[in-house]
Amino acid sequence: MAAGFRSKPGLLSSRTVLYRALNRNLPPGRVLVHRESSSSTADSDLSEKFCLDLVRTRDYDGFVSSLLLPEEARRSSLALRAFNVELAQVKDSVSQKTIGLMRMQFWKAAIEDIYRDDPPKQPVSAELWRAVRKHYLTKRWMLRIITEREKDLDDRAYRNLQELETYSENTQSSLIYLLLESLGVKNVHADHAASHIGKAQGIVTCLRATPYHSSRRKVYLPMDVCMLHGASQEDFIRCSREQNVRDVVYDIASQAHVHLQHARSFSPNVPAAATPAFFQTVVLEDYLQRVRRADFDVFNPSLQKRNPLIPFQLYLRSWKNTY
Numbered sequence: 001m002a003a004g005f006r007s008k009p010g011l012l013s014s015r016t017v018l019y020r021a022l023n024r025n026l027p028p029g030r031v032l033v034h035r036e037s038s039s040s041t042a043d044s045d046l047s048e049k050f051c052l053d054l055v056r057t058r059d060y061d062g063f064v065s066s067l068l069l070p071e072e073a074r075r076s077s078l079a080l081r082a083f084n085v086e087l088a089q090v091k092d093s094v095s096q097k098t099i100g101l102m103r104m105q106f107w108k109a110a111i112e113d114i115y116r117d118d119p120p121k122q123p124v125s126a127e128l129w130r131a132v133r134k135h136y137l138t139k140r141w142m143l144r145i146i147t148e149r150e151k152d153l154d155d156r157a158y159r160n161l162q163e164l165e166t167y168s169e170n171t172q173s174s175l176i177y178l179l180l181e182s183l184g185v186k187n188v189h190a191d192h193a194a195s196h197i198g199k200a201q202g203i204v205t206c207l208r209a210t211p212y213h214s215s216r217r218k219v220y221l222p223m224d225v226c227m228l229h230g231a232s233q234e235d236f237i238r239c240s241r242e243q244n245v246r247d248v249v250y251d252i253a254s255q256a257h258v259h260l261q262h263a264r265s266f267s268p269n270v271p272a273a274a275t276p277a278f279f280q281t282v283v284l285e286d287y288l289q290r291v292r293r294a295d296f297d298v299f300n301p302s303l304q305k306r307n308p309l310i311p312f313q314l315y316l317r318s319w320k321n322t323y
Contacts, residue, residue, distance in 0.1 A: 043126070044126070044130070046123065047123035047124075047126040047127050048075060048078075048127060050082075050123035050124070050127075051078045051079050051081075051082035051123060051124060051127045052078050054082045054085055054086075054124075055078050055081045055082050055085060058085045058088075058089065059081055059084070059085050060306070061280065061283040061310065062081045062084075062280065063078070063081070064310065064311050064314050065077075065279040065280050065282075065283075065314060066078050066081060068276060068279060068314060068315065068318040069179075069182075069183070069276045069277075070183065070276065073135075073179075073182040073183050073184075073276070075127070075130070075131070076127075076130070076131035076134060076135055076137075076182040077179055077182060078127070079124065079127035079128050079130065079131045080128070080131065080175060080178050080179060080182070081175075082123075082124045082127065083107075083124055083128055083142070083145075084145065084171075084175050086107070086124055087104070087107065087145060087146060087149045088149065090103050090104065090149065090153070091149070091152060091153055091155070097153050097154070097155070100150075100153045101150065101153065104146055104149065104150040104153070107146050108143065108146055110122070110125045110128075111128075111139060111142050111143060111146070113125075114128055114129045114132055115132065115139050117129075117133075128142075131182060134182075135181055135182045135184070136181070137178055137181050137182065138177070138178070138181060141174040141175075141177050141178050142174075142178070144170050144174045145170065145171050145174050145175065147170070148167055148170035148171050148174075149171065151167075152167065155218070156220075157219055157220050157221060157222070157223050157233070158206075158220060158221070158222045158223065159222070159223055159224065160222050160223065160224040160225075161222045161224065161225060161251075161252065161255060163222065164202060164203060164206060164222050165199045165202070165203070165255075167202060168198055168199045168200075168201060168202020168203060168205075169195060169198055169199055169202075171198070171202060172197075172198035172199070172201040172202045172205075173194055173195045173197070173198025173199065174198070175198070176194040176197060176198050176277055176278070177191065177194055179277040180194060180274055180277050183273055183274060183276060183277055184273065185271055185273050185274040185277070187269075187270065187271050187274060189266045189269040189270050190266075190270045190271060190274040190277075192263075192266050193263040193264075193266040193267070193270055193274075193278065193323075194263075194277065194278070196259040196260070196262040196263035197259070197260070197263045197278055197280065197281060197284075197323075199256075199259045200256040200257075200259035200260045200263070200281075200284050201280060201284060203252060203253075203255055203256040203259070204253075204256050204284050204287050204288065206220060206221065206252070207221075207249065207252060207253060207256075207287075207291065207298055208287060208303070210236065210298050210299075211239070211298065211299055211303075211304060214236050214237050214238075214239055214299075217237050219233040219236045219237065221236065221248060221252065222252065225248050225251050225252060226248050228248075228251070229244045229245075229247040229248050229251075230244050231244045231245050231247075231248045239299045241297050241299060245298075246295060246296040246297055246298075247296075249291065249296040249297075249298045250296045253288055253291055253292070253296065256284065256288060257288055260281060260284060260285065260288075263278070263281070263323070264281075264323065267322070267323065272321055275321050275322065275323050276318065276321075278323035279314055279317055279318060279323065281317075281323045282310065282313050282314050282317050283310060283314075286307050286310060286313070287303070290302065290303055290307070291303060
């Protein structure tokens with residue numbers, strides 16, 4: 001057994017990082033990364049901790065996935081995920097679209113300043129600046145995420161499944177492209193896989209958030225699928241568990257599954273170095289399996305609970321280095 005562990009370089013380090021960060025709330029960088037001096041890194045430590053805490057609180061699955069990335073990409077991954085969280089929470093945290101647009105404008109300006117080597121004095125911006133300098137991240141992907149999140153402030157349901165997929169590609173897939181860059185991967189097969197995984201991620205996120213949105217009398221599920229099965233927005237607002245509502249969930253979940261299958265079809269040609277960017281497939285697969293066991297009842301209480309085995313499953317997948 002010991003020999004088996006030694007055959008996997010960095011595995012014990014990843015295991016230690018995961019254990020300590022999950023159970024002792026220590027930032028992973030504090031475990032493995034050597035600091036030059038406390039005086040020169042005080043602000044850097046604070047911004048790093050801010051991003052880590054933000055992702056752990058608002059994107060726990062992404063947080064655990066980031067801990068299993070190689071050391072050189074781990075901190076940048078948390079910065080990118082913190083950036084994504086900052087944008088994602090704008091829609092639910094503002095009472096007026098105008099205020100949301102102002103926040104998006106701040107982030108557009110912040111990205112421009114980051115690439116001018118003059119980041120705003122804001123924790124996430126500081127960490128993004130560090131990631132950009134280290135990995136030469138593509139500005140286009142960051143601006144595309146902001147632009148798509150900005151469009152989403154219109155607060156309406158997706159007209160069709162293709163519109164949800166486009167939104168997912170421009171947000172979730174763009175984030176994965178940036179993660180691939182932080183891993184030093186430039187490969188067309190990895191990009192194709194990332195595109196499909198991002199679409200699956202966006203679709204699953206839409207399904208997972210349905211009970212929360214319904215409690216606020218909002219429905220964002222694709223209208224064409226709802227109309228096909230005769231399910232109204234009111235059906236979802238009152239948390240109906242009728243067959244037509246389940247049929248809507250089945251169709252949408254099936255499309256997410258198709259994207260996962262497409263992503264895995266590229267695996268023979270995807271470089272091993274790219275695989276850590278795709279560990280989120282564990283979380284997506286887990287939800288799709290659980291919603292199937294619940295007979296596609298998206299309001300089933302079992303789906304509102306986090307699977308406590310996810311960290312272990314992620315670690316196992318990282319050990320196998322597969323997605």
